[in-house]
Amino acid sequence: MTEERKLVKKLANVMKEVxxxxxxxxxxFNKYKYATExxxxxxxxxxxxxQSVMMLPDVVEHxxxxxxxxxxxxEYIATVKVKFTFIDGETGEEISIHSAGEGQDAGDKAVYKAITxxxxxxxxxxxxxxxxxDPENDPNEQNQQNGDKSKPNQPQKASDKQLNFVKKLIKDNVTEKFNESQLHDLLKKRIKTENNMENWTPKEASAAIKILNKDEEKQGA
Structure with a gap:
């Protein structure tokens, strides 16, 4: 068995156990449960x-x-791109992956929250x-479909899960032609809203997700 296959097998064993x-x-504040870091x-x-495997982080963008x-x-919002490297303590083989994170804090902990x-x-x-x-599943929209009209005159805002997913998709769709800010402005035009992302409704966020997913598919075609 090659060293590469040994590390892959060890990582597969982690999937089996967890x-x-x-x-x-x-x-x-938003009344929802989540899996903590x-x-x-x-x-x-x-x-x-x-499995004698360790994982080392390396912040490559911030x-x-x-x-x-x-x-x-x-407050301050930090966005990071982190390279995580799995290292086999027995063979020395390495496999790396990348992940994005965002953290918000009134002090100096936004970056640390983003890395976490x-x-x-x-x-x-x-x-x-x-x-x-499921980041595309919006409970507010489901409640409206089920006849929940307790606050008919108060527009509901998209959930943090939806907005974080939109932000991730925007990052994935960045090109030499369009940066994140420009993509955000283009999305506002395409979903026909004057609101910035943090004030989008669940319907606007869902529309943005559909547009970004289609654009990502076109880029990969």
């Missing part, structure tokens, strides 16, 4: 250690911008760990 991560975290990292780390939150306070998020989703996507979340 089949599901329970959502123990709870967002009090510590839950994911702790479970995967144990199995990686058993940007920070100011953002005014709902209370009018200035990138690691969480790198592990979840690399090992295909399900949590029951």
């Amino acid at each position: 089949k599901y991560i329970e959502k123990k975290g709870f967002n009090n 510590s839950d994911v990292a702790e479970r995967v780390r144990e199995v990686l250690a058993e 940007t920070t911008r100011e953002h005014q939150n709902r209370k009018g306070n200035v 998020g990138a690691q969480k989703y790198a592990l979840m996507k690399a090992f295909m760990i399900p949590t029951g979340d």
Whole structure:
């Protein structure tokens, strides 16, 4: 068996062992459960250690911008692209993957939150760990379809899951011709809205996801 196949087999063993991560975290502001980074990292780390495999992070891209939150306070949003390398302690073989992350903080922790998020989703996507979340599934839209009209005059905003998925797709669609900001402006025109992304409705976010997925398919064709 080649060294490459040994590491691949070890990573496949991690997939066999880590089949599901329970959502123990709870967002009090938006009222939803989520799988925490510590839950994911702790479970995967144990199995990686058993396989004599370690994972090292390397931040390859990093940007920070100011953002005014709902209370009018200035916070900082950091976006990172991180290269994660799996290293076999027995053979020295390496396999690398990339993951994007975004973090928001009023102080100096936005970058660290972004790296933490990138690691969480790198592990979840690399090992295909399900949590029951679907970024294209919007509960607000389902409630409207089911006749929930408790707040008919108050427009609902897209969920964080939807908006984070839109941001990821925008990054994936960046070309030499269009950067992230230009793609954001083009999306506003295509879904016919004057609102910036953070104020999109669930319907607008869903429309943006469909457009970006189609554009990504065209680029890959």
